[in-house]
Amino acid sequence: MTSKNIVIVGGNAGGGLMAGRLSKMLPKDQVNITVLDKLGRVEFQPSFTYVALGNRTEEQVSKDFTYMGRENVRPVKAEVTKVDAANRTVYTNNGQFKYDILVLSPGVQLNDSKFKGYEDTYHFWDMASALKLRNAISKFKKGKIVISVASPIYKCPPVPWEFSMMLHEYFKNKGLRDNVEITVAHPMGRQFEMFGSNIADPLGDWMSEMKINGHYKFLPVYADPVKHELVGQNNESIKYDLAIVSPIQTAPDFVTSNDDLKSKVGWADANYNNFRNSKYDDIYSIGDVISPTLGMGMAGAFTHFEADTVATFIANDIIGSYLTLPFNPVAMCAMEGGSYGWVAYCDFGKKLKDPAYAFNDCTLMGRGRIYKMLHSVYEKYYYATILRGRV
Ligand SMILES: Cc1cc2nc3c(=O)[nH]c(=O)nc-3n(C[C@H](O)[C@H](O)[C@H](O)COP(=O)(O)OP(=O)(O)OC[C@H]3O[C@@H](n4cnc5c(N)ncnc54)[C@H](O)[C@@H]3O)c2cc1C
Numbered sequence: 001m002t003s004k005n006i007v008i009v010g011g012n013a014g015g016g017l018m019a020g021r022l023s024k025m026l027p028k029d030q031v032n033i034t035v036l037d038k039l040g041r042v043e044f045q046p047s048f049t050y051v052a053l054g055n056r057t058e059e060q061v062s063k064d065f066t067y068m069g070r071e072n073v074r075p076v077k078a079e080v081t082k083v084d085a086a087n088r089t090v091y092t093n094n095g096q097f098k099y100d101i102l103v104l105s106p107g108v109q110l111n112d113s114k115f116k117g118y119e120d121t122y123h124f125w126d127m128a129s130a131l132k133l134r135n136a137i138s139k140f141k142k143g144k145i146v147i148s149v150a151s152p153i154y155k156c157p158p159v160p161w162e163f164s165m166m167l168h169e170y171f172k173n174k175g176l177r178d179n180v181e182i183t184v185a186h187p188m189g190r191q192f193e194m195f196g197s198n199i200a201d202p203l204g205d206w207m208s209e210m211k212i213n214g215h216y217k218f219l220p221v222y223a224d225p226v227k228h229e230l231v232g233q234n235n236e237s238i239k240y241d242l243a244i245v246s247p248i249q250t251a252p253d254f255v256t257s258n259d260d261l262k263s264k265v266g267w268a269d270a271n272y273n274n275f276r277n278s279k280y281d282d283i284y285s286i287g288d289v290i291s292p293t294l295g296m297g298m299a300g301a302f303t304h305f306e307a308d309t310v311a312t313f314i315a316n317d318i319i320g321s322y323l324t325l326p327f328n329p330v331a332m333c334a335m336e337g338g339s340y341g342w343v344a345y346c347d348f349g350k351k352l353k354d355p356a357y358a359f360n361d362c363t364l365m366g367r368g369r370i371y372k373m374l375h376s377v378y379e380k381y382y383y384a385t386i387l388r389g390r391v
Contacts (some may be wrong), residue, residue, distance in 0.1 A: 004031050004318055007090055007099040009080050011037035011044070011065045014105030014287035017274030019073045021311035026318060027071075033073045034097055036090065037174055040077035043127060044379050045155070046300065049163050049336070051130040051134060053170050054138060058127060063383065074200040080106070080252075085260040085280045104261070104285040105307075108155060108174065108249040108298070113149040121245040124163070125155060136242060137170070142179040143241030145348050148230055151248040152187050157194045157297040158335060158344075160184050161203065161212075163244070165338045168210040172338075181191060183342055185215040185238050190242055191217050195362040199344050202364060203337075210338055220245060251289050261285075263293040270294070272352055273327070274313045282317075284310045295355045296348060301331035332365075334374035341371030 006022060008015045019035050030077070031257040037108050047061040065075045078094035090097045110125055112118050124135040145167060147160045164184050171177040183353045184191065191207055193198045207214065215238060220230040224244065229237040230245070250256060251267045260279055263269040268285040269277050273293055277283035286306035288298040296302055315322040329348040334341060 003029060005098060006033045006101045006103065006314065007097050008033065008035045008105065008106035009037075009083075009090065009101045010107060010287070011035040011068065011075055011322065012042055012105070012107065013103060013300045013308050014107075015103065016042055016103065017304060017307040018066070018103055018311060019068055019075075020287070021293065022314060023070060023073050025311060025315045025322075028072045028167060030318060031072055035065070035068065035073065035075045036078045036080055036092060036097065037065055037075065038077070038079035040075070042068065042383075044382055046375065047073065048124045048127065048130040049159065049166055049381055050375075051127065052124040052133040052137060052163075052241060053166060054134055056144060058131065061379065080254050081256055083258060083261060083283075085258075085277075085283060088172075092147070101317060102280065102283045103310065103314075104255070104283065104289060105287040105303070106252045106255070107288045109252045110247045110249060111246040114248045115220075115222065115245065117225050118150075118245070118247065120223050120225035120228070121243040123244055123246055125246055125249075126218040133244065137167075140180070140242055141176060144181045144183065145242045145244065146183045146185055146215075146230060146238055146240040147244045148185040148218070148238075149187070149246040150220060151357075152219065152331055153292055153298075154246040154249045155298045157299075158192055158333065160186060160246075161191050161207070162335050162337070164212045165207070165210060166336050168212060169336075169338045178296055182211075183213040183215055183238065185218045185220070186221040187217060189216050190214065195344055195346065199362050199364050202367075203342075206337060255289060263290075265292050267292040274324070275310050275327075276313070284314070286310055296352070299331055299333070301333065302329075302348075305329070334371060334378065336375065337367065340367050340369060341374060342367040343371050343374065 041062050042065045043062040047056050050056040071076050078092035080092050082091040088099050123131040140177050167182050171180045192203045218232045231237045255261045255268050267287040270285040270290040275284050287303040291298045309325050309327045312325040330351050331346050333344045344362050345364040345365050350357045
């Protein structure tokens with residue numbers, strides 16, 4: 001039997017998990033798995049906020065992606081520039097790759113320079129920016145910090161509020177909290193609105209206790225580096241001494257420029273049941289790059305379950321008979337909340353079937369110091385087990 005070529009684009013959360021799963025599930029002599037990644041690093045992105053506050057180093061939360069290599073998994077550092085779906089070929093800056101099955105998990109493209117005045121702002125949506133922000137925060141002693149987002153779609157929807165609470169704790173521990181004003185300025189109508197009122201209500205109370213300001217229905221259009229103001233759509237402006245603004249986030253260029261890969265909303269095309277492309281059933285897409293297509297937020301929790309489902313469909317394609325796993329549309333988020341941690345559990349099943357459904361199916365599972373440990377536990381677990389295909 002000739003072995004099948006599986007090419008995975010993106011070797012981080014979704015692609016790394018997929019390679020580990022497939023390598024475990026499929027007979028070694030039946031598949032060659034190639035993982036293409038432009039960075040060549042596996043990064044635990046939920047810890048970028050910790051990097052920005054000096055609680056983690058770059059080395060603690062990222063690894064060279066060759067560590068996921070094994071007998072039938074070949075990691076190749078290469079940037080994908082084009083996919084020719086009709087001829088099953090991926091073009092990169094490091095050669096061409098033929099596939100029998102293609103999995104896309106390239107995440108989002110961060111377009112920093114599309115936000116006017118971005119040079120006067122900071123963010124933590126990638127490693128280099130988190131390190132730059134760390135430097136700025138370590139020198140910050142007094143003034144206004146504003147956290148905002150330059151596009152309504154961005155990775156990890158609750159993270160602006162989570163980071164505001166981490167900043168509260170950071171400055172409190174330094175004895176500087178009274179000197180620092182913290183504001184979240186966001187296009188939504190209230191804090192943590194995406195979780196529904198079961199979460200938004202108590203979190204609003206905690207933010208009030210921490211004296212964190214909320215400025216809502218505000219989407220900055222540009223930053224004025226002279227006046228140090230974020231200016232919104234109605235010329236409304238917010239003063240800052242330090243602005244943290246997520247960059248405008250889109251699907252990568254090789255997706256947006258390809259009608260075969262692109263959905264109606266401009267992100268990767270995939271159906272909700274098995275994440276196949278609607279024109280080409282040998283292409284699957286998972287992770288952040290399909291979240292806007294499905295109407296979901298961008299979270300590693302979804303990416304994980306999508307990879308689980310797709311791996312079983314690929315095993316079925318290759319072996320001919322494999323019990324496929326339906327997608328589990330739930331997410332459990334362990335979040336930081338000042339001195340405490342907290343955990344939200346959400347079930348997106350109804351929302352995915354009916355986008356008009358008024359989503360509020362989240363539950364606050366608990367708040368306490370013990371939950372602060374969950375993030376660290378998961379971080380260790382991620383490298384030790386998940387990316388090695390051990391669970
Ligand atoms: C600050 C922050 C906090 C977060 N907190 C949480 C949290 O608490 N809980 C949670 O569930 N999720 C969280 N997330 C979101 C989570 O990290 C993402 O949802 C997850 O990483 C998505 O996985 P992915 O595989 O789709 O994309 P990514 O993990 O971003 O991986 C994409 C990979 O593709 C590569 N790539 C991109 N374009 C190309 C190309 N053209 N050619 C080759 N390679 C390419 C990239 O180098 C990258 O390695 C957070 C994210 C951030 C930034």
